[in-house]
Amino acid sequence: MVPPDSELIALARAGLDRTAFGELVRRHQSAVRGFLRHLIRDDDALADDLAQETFLAAFRRLDHFRADSRFSTWLLGIAHNQWRNARRRRRDHAELSEHIPAESDPAAPAAADLHHDLTAALATLSADEQLAIHLGYHQGLSHAEIAALVDWPLGTVKTHLARSKEKLRHLLAAWNPRA
Amino acid sequence: MESPSLNFPPDEDAALAAMLRAHAPTIADDGFTARVMAALPPAPRGRAAAARWPWIAYVGGGLAGAAVVAFQAAAWSDFVSATRALANAFAHVAAACAEPWLVLAVTLSILSLVISVAFTRPRWRFW
Numbered sequence: 001m002v003p004p005d006s007e008l009i010a011l012a013r014a015g016l017d018r019t020a021f022g023e024l025v026r027r028h029q030s031a032v033r034g035f036l037r038h039l040i041r042d043d044d045a046l047a048d049d050l051a052q053e054t055f056l057a058a059f060r061r062l063d064h065f066r067a068d069s070r071f072s073t074w075l076l077g078i079a080h081n082q083w084r085n086a087r088r089r090r091r092d093h094a095e096l097s098e099h100i101p102a103e104s105d106p107a108a109p110a111a112a113d114l115h116h117d118l119t120a121a122l123a124t125l126s127a128d129e130q131l132a133i134h135l136g137y138h139q140g141l142s143h144a145e146i147a148a149l150v151d152w153p154l155g156t157v158k159t160h161l162a163r164s165k166e167k168l169r170h171l172l173a174a175w176n177p178r179a
Numbered sequence: 180m181e182s183p184s185l186n187f188p189p190d191e192d193a194a195l196a197a198m199l200r201a202h203a204p205t206i207a208d209d210g211f212t213a214r215v216m217a218a219l220p221p222a223p224r225g226r227a228a229a230a231r232w233p234w235i236a237y238v239g240g241g242l243a244g245a246a247v248v249a250f251q252a253a254a255w256s257d258f259v260s261a262t263r264a265l266a267n268a269f270a271h272v273a274a275a276c277a278e279p280w281l282v283l284a285v286t287l288s289i290l291s292l293v294i295s296v297a298f299t300r301p302r303w304r305f306w
Contacts, residue, residue: 138203
């Protein structure tokens with residue numbers, strides 16, 4: 001039987017079982033690294049470094065985790081703080097890219113596969129819209145969780161998602177037989 | 180996820196949502212977890228030992244007491260008589276504990292201990 005996160009957290013908190021924390025890292029590494037790679041588009045190594053810092057910070061602050069939110073959401077919050085701190089540190093030197101949308105022409109001929117089309121369509125969204133889509137659909141966060149994580153009003157989250165979907169629906173109409 | 184936008188027909192919205200979820204990248208671990216585990220601060224010295232020491236104390240104390248009794252008792256009869264003397268001593272204590280004021284005092288002490296353990300989450304434990 002696979003132990004739930006709460007059980008692993010309790011073991012890791014007790015300090016008796018480091019493998020429990022290792023299991024938590026293994027479970028959530030993809031989400032945290034994916035989130036940071038989304039925020040830092042052009043540097044996977046830096047994103048992974050910040051992901052490592054995220055888990056180390058989570059380990060230190062495990063006693064502060066409250067079970068009223070999901071562990072994954074809590075981790076993403078720490079990751080977002082790590083990214084903001086890194087961006088602040090680097091501001092005077094080299095700016096960390098802030099999910100800058102890639103240049104793309106929506107009117108370009110459609111690629112053969114859906115993945116390519118979807119990637120191209122997502123790239124046409126604004127940075128905030130991309131972030132909302134990433135958190136809402138790739139990370140599976142609720143509107144309220146997104147609002148809390150990135151410190152946006154709930155209405156802003158809903159607006160970004162609605163606008164994003166409107167654009168995507170238009171751009172991906174060819175892939176939807178009902179459109 | 181909360182209910183999707185009401186701007187689109189539900190099936191169209193669901194199709195787009197499914198498309199986006201399927202697009203979510205899954206990143207292979209590729210040694211990342213091992214890297215994080217290697218970077219963890221060393222286990223606080225004595226944290227695991229702190230959890231073990233009450234048991235060590237209880238078992239060690241019991242064994243030490245048994246050793247003293249065995250050492251003092253030159254013969255089996257001495258051991259039996261010592262055990263009887265101990266039982267008598269306990270009986271006297273138990274008789275004294277039957278005093279209502281003492282029962283009340285002990286009850287209040289236990290109650291305050293339970294409350295303090297339950298609400299203050301002390302670092303120490305009896306177990």
